Amino acid sequence: MKILYFAWLRQKIGAGEEDVSPPPSVNSVAALVAWLKAKSPAHAAAFANTQAVRVAINQEFADWSAPVAPGDEIAFFPPVTGG
Amino acid sequence: MIRVQRDDFDPGLELARLTAGRTDIGGAVLFCGLVREMAGAEARIQAMTLEHYPGMTEKMLGQIEAEALARWPISASLIIHRYGRLMPGERIVLAITCSAHRQAAFEANMFLVDWLKTKAPFWKLEERPDGTAWVEARASDDAAAERWSARSDKAAE
Numbered sequence: 001m002k003i004l005y006f007a008w009l010r011q012k013i014g015a016g017e018e019d020v021s022p023p024p025s026v027n028s029v030a031a032l033v034a035w036l037k038a039k040s041p042a043h044a045a046a047f048a049n050t051q052a053v054r055v056a057i058n059q060e061f062a063d064w065s066a067p068v069a070p071g072d073e074i075a076f077f078p079p080v081t082g083g
Numbered sequence: 084m085i086r087v088q089r090d091d092f093d094p095g096l097e098l099a100r101l102t103a104g105r106t107d108i109g110g111a112v113l114f115c116g117l118v119r120e121m122a123g124a125e126a127r128i129q130a131m132t133l134e135h136y137p138g139m140t141e142k143m144l145g146q147i148e149a150e151a152l153a154r155w156p157i158s159a160s161l162i163i164h165r166y167g168r169l170m171p172g173e174r175i176v177l178a179i180t181c182s183a184h185r186q187a188a189f190e191a192n193m194f195l196v197d198w199l200k201t202k203a204p205f206w207k208l209e210e211r212p213d214g215t216a217w218v219e220a221r222a223s224d225d226a227a228a229e230r231w232s233a234r235s236d237k238a239a240e
Binding site: 007010075077079 | 221
């Protein structure tokens with residue numbers, strides 16, 4: 001599973017991308033975030049306020065309850081500010 | 084058409100290319116967004132860096148353009164969005180919508196810009212005298228995008 005981080009999430013994590021292999025019980029975005037938070041203090045800091053974090057699965061916006069599976073590309077980022 | 088690029092663009096040239104050889108277009112609306120120096124009442128920015136999500140950016144802009152084409156009789160359209168480090172006064176985004184009549188062109192153009200501001204994965208990092216800061220999403224941008232959701236049936240007229 002490929003995880004991407006953008007903007008201040010990338011800065012807090014210290015990397016824009018990482019490959020992870022969570023256990024099968026990690027089957028939703030919410031479960032994935034809980035699992036990632038336990039990885040390091042930097043991850044915990046990045047996901048401290050999940051209200052400020054948006055998620056996309058395979059380049060489509062998704063909800064926290066959405067299912068995730070091995071092979072997915074999951075991106076975490078703040079609300080967008082383009083234009 | 085969608086383009087995501089680091090380089091600047093020439094709005095006049097893009098309009099000329101988009102409408103070249105076309106005799107069915109009665110009106111073209113062109114919106115060009117620029118880097119504003121004043122980020123707030125006091126904060127004066129020195130530069131702005133636009134980060135984006137390669138792949139998803141093109142996908143979302145394509146979806147937004149397709150939605151505009153489904154809602155309004157648009158005969159030609161173009162969205163260009165830049166990324167990278169930009170200085171105040173530089174162009175960031177271009178949206179051109181062409182139609183037989185002006186109303187569709189105006190409405191579709193506002194729709195494109197309102198939706199891309201809340202749906203295209205770009206983030207702005209401002210360089211201010213006191214350090215850098217990520218621009219926060221604005222509730223007014225959400226409201227501007229939301230008004231098009233409420234009137235999706237009417238727009239098809």
